[in-house]
Amino acid sequence: EIVLTQSPGTLSLSPGERATLFCRASQSVSNNYLAWYQRRPGQAPRLLIYVASSRATGIPDRFSGSGSGTDFTLTISRLEPEDFAVYYCQQYGSLPWTFGQGTKVDIK
Amino acid sequence: QVHLVQSGAEVKKPGASVKVSCRASGFTFSNYVFHWVRQAPGQRFEWMGWLKGDIGDTKYSQKFQDRVTFTRDRSAGTGYMELNSLKNEDTAVYYCVRNVPDTRHDAFDLWGQGTVVTVSS
Numbered sequence: 001e002i003v004l005t006q007s008p009g010t011l012s013l014s015p016g017e018r019a020t021l022f023c024r025a026s027q028s029v030s031n032n033y034l035a036w037y038q039r040r041p042g043q044a045p046r047l048l049i050y051v052a053s054s055r056a057t058g059i060p061d062r063f064s065g066s067g068s069g070t071d072f073t074l075t076i077s078r079l080e081p082e083d084f085a086v087y088y089c090q091q092y093g094s095l096p097w098t099f100g101q102g103t104k105v106d107i108k
Numbered sequence: 109q110v111h112l113v114q115s116g117a118e119v120k121k122p123g124a125s126v127k128v129s130c131r132a133s134g135f136t137f138s139n140y141v142f143h144w145v146r147q148a149p150g151q152r153f154e155w156m157g158w159l160k161g162d163i164g165d166t167k168y169s170q171k172f173q174d175r176v177t178f179t180r181d182r183s184a185g186t187g188y189m190e191l192n193s194l195k196n197e198d199t200a201v202y203y204c205v206r207n208v209p210d211t212r213h214d215a216f217d218l219w220g221q222g223t224v225v226t227v228s229s
Contacts, residue, residue: 035215044203044219051213088153092214096169097143099153 002026002091004100012108019076021103023089028069030093036065036074039102040085048087049074079105110134112204112220119226120194127190128223130204137185138162141207143216144178144189148200158207158214159187194227201225 003026013019023034032052037045047056049065052072062077076083084107089100111133118126130142144156157168159178166178172191180187187204202223205216 033213035213037216044221045216047208047215047217050208050215056208056215056217090153090215096171097155097214099155101152 001096002029002094002098004089004091004098006087006089006100006103008103009101010104010106012106013079014108015079015081017079019074019079019083019105021074021076021087021105023067023072023074023100025070025072025091027094029072029091032068032072033091033093034065034067034072035090035092036063037088037090038083038085039088040082045088076105110218112206112218114202114204114220114223117224117226119228121229122195122227124194124227125190125192126194126225127188128202128204128225130187130189130220132161132185132187132206137180137187138182140209141211141214142178142180142187143205143207143214144176145203145205145216146200147203148197151200153203154200156189161187191225194225196227199225199227 005024007022034052036049039045053065064075066073086102086104088102113131115129138161140161143158147153156172175192177190204220206218208215208217
């Protein structure tokens with residue numbers, strides 16, 4: 001199965017700063033079928049990005065995804081207070097679908 | 109408002125079975141594909157498989173193939189996940205999640221609130 005490794009484990013930033021999160025796959029993700037989720041404390045995960053770079057419905061354009069093959073990036077252009085959360089990547093290119101371990105974005 | 113409403117917490121002994129329900133609220137169950145995902149304490153999310161809400165077709169992760177069954181009641185707009193031969197390691201929060209409408213993409217746009225299943229002797 002494909003193992004997804006996210007980095008860094010924790011990202012400490014201030015509101016207004018740019019956040020760059022990484023997700024590396026142990027083998028190439030077919031068709032770049034990679035999604036990103038945000039999870040705020042006490043809430044269910046929220047889909048942000050799918051197929052590496054397509055924003056889900058209602059997701060602000062400060063969230064963007066990029067990458068292909070084994071290396072993917074989620075960028076938050078300017079952090080808003082509500083963006084401090086844990087972010088997960090998930091691949092659905094090869095069964096079984098798998099998730100990364102998460103990156104926590106916290107307030108510096 | 110759209111929701112997935114799951115059944116309540118369960119405590120089971122090793123070797124027993126558990127059945128978790130997931131009811132669609134605010135949308136039509138049979139128009140979507142649903143997945144089950146679990147998260148054990150301190151572990152990653154783990155995908156278990158999917159169920160097509162219309163025709164009831166299923167696909168299971170190999171890891172759970174021999175122990176899990178997904179079913180649905182279309183008229184009730186409800187899906188079910190039954191896991192048999194429970195082990196201590198099955199202690200986790202179990203989530204029912206909805207696939208995005210474009211079924212080329214197994215990405216999850218709606219999550220249930222989660223059901224805590226505790227397996228302990």
